Amino acid sequence: MNSAVTIRTFIIFLLTFWVFAPFVNAASNTIDGIRVWPAPENTRIVFDLKATPDFTYFSLNNPQRLVIDFKSTLNLVQLENLAKNDTRIKRIRTSTPKEKGGMRLVLELAENFNLTVFPLAPAGQYGNRLVVDLFDKQRKESIVATKKLNDKRDVVVAVVAGHGGDDPGSIGASGSYEKHITLNIAKKLARLINRQTGLKAVMIRTGDYYVNHDRKVELARKNSADLLVSIHADAFTSSQPSGASVLVQSTRRADSEFTRWISNREKESELLGGAGEVIKHTKDDNLAITLFDMKKEYTMASSYEFAEHVIKQMKKVTKLHKKRPERLSLAVLKSGDIPSVLIETGFISNPQEEKRLNNSAHQQKLAKAIFTAVNHYFESNPPEGSLLASMRLKQHKVARGESLSVVAQRYNVSVGQLKSVNNLTSSVVRIGQTLKIPRTDYN
Ligand SMILES: [Zn+2]
Structure with missing residues (x-):
């Protein structure tokens, strides 16, 4: 390299520094990434930022737009083609900032959505984020099972693939994402269930997007699910632990849930079936509590019984981390009236197990084990009015x-x-x- 080139490079460097340095210094924050996650009912847009976002936002009609003003922020992300795989966002572009050093982003939208905008503090591998959720005003009910009214109904199993979209779950020793493993196993499980007469699976998540906990439960209820199965993969700070475990709701969470339900009983009672009508109309809190208590006890006992079936089958195809169902208080198990279990299919943080969890044949074995447990559980507990009950x-x-x-x-x-x-x-x-x-x- 000759000296003239070196000097020229140095001058360009200086110029670059002089021209851009004031802006870089003025902006105390940067947008380092923008991720768009389309889902059947919503689109989530996640902005990754260097520091806590200082922002305001508003909507405009005709055409529909969402305008976000970031205070003292520099955008480092290429905006073209960001939303090319999404039907709700037409375009993301910048516009004249509200104030100097600020950053105005405009999301041109396809229609009028219910939107939420909220910041997220750093967690796990993520730093500061700003999340925008665009929810369809008319939620598509296509994934809701059509109920056969006069016929004997199918027993419905809600299959929840843990995590998804901007939430990858745990990340394995060699970089695999829990969210992909859980979806693969969930799909295999759903396929097995749907092949069985009298059983029907409802997948709560069918692709790479995030469904929040309340919506999961809402979807399970809308589909009249008789059972909710959440599929996960475990992780630990060391690579040693391995094996599967099955988790059920502990009493504590159920109790707080139940207090909320009692105070909301007008609204929630329809979810309780026959007992619901009584709970709704009685002015007697004690009676309401007793009835709800019975329902809760039944749900928890059912969850535990099913969990035992799962363990019995899982131990034939994989090592167990815990030989008994674990009682834990987790939001994912917060389904109140639907027996629910969370299955940790193995440790993604253990290199050998991570390999197995990514293996399609092993995933199929795990799905088959869970499916057999579903079968055995409903053989001894066929829900009233179901085809299974009439076949028994x-x-x-x-x-x-x-x-x-x-x-x-x-x-x-x-x-x-x-x-x-x-x-x-x-x-x-x-x-x-x-x-x-x-x-x-x-x-
Ligand atoms: Zn998980």
């Missing part, structure tokens, strides 16, 4: 003096049906023998 076989213990034809007559079935359901080669039965009774419309 009754049982009869043969008493002294009872022959096969006596039993057949009692349940309005034929001897042939009894023999075939029970794989009997002769008509001889012994006292104490348990017979399966086929379900008909008359018994």
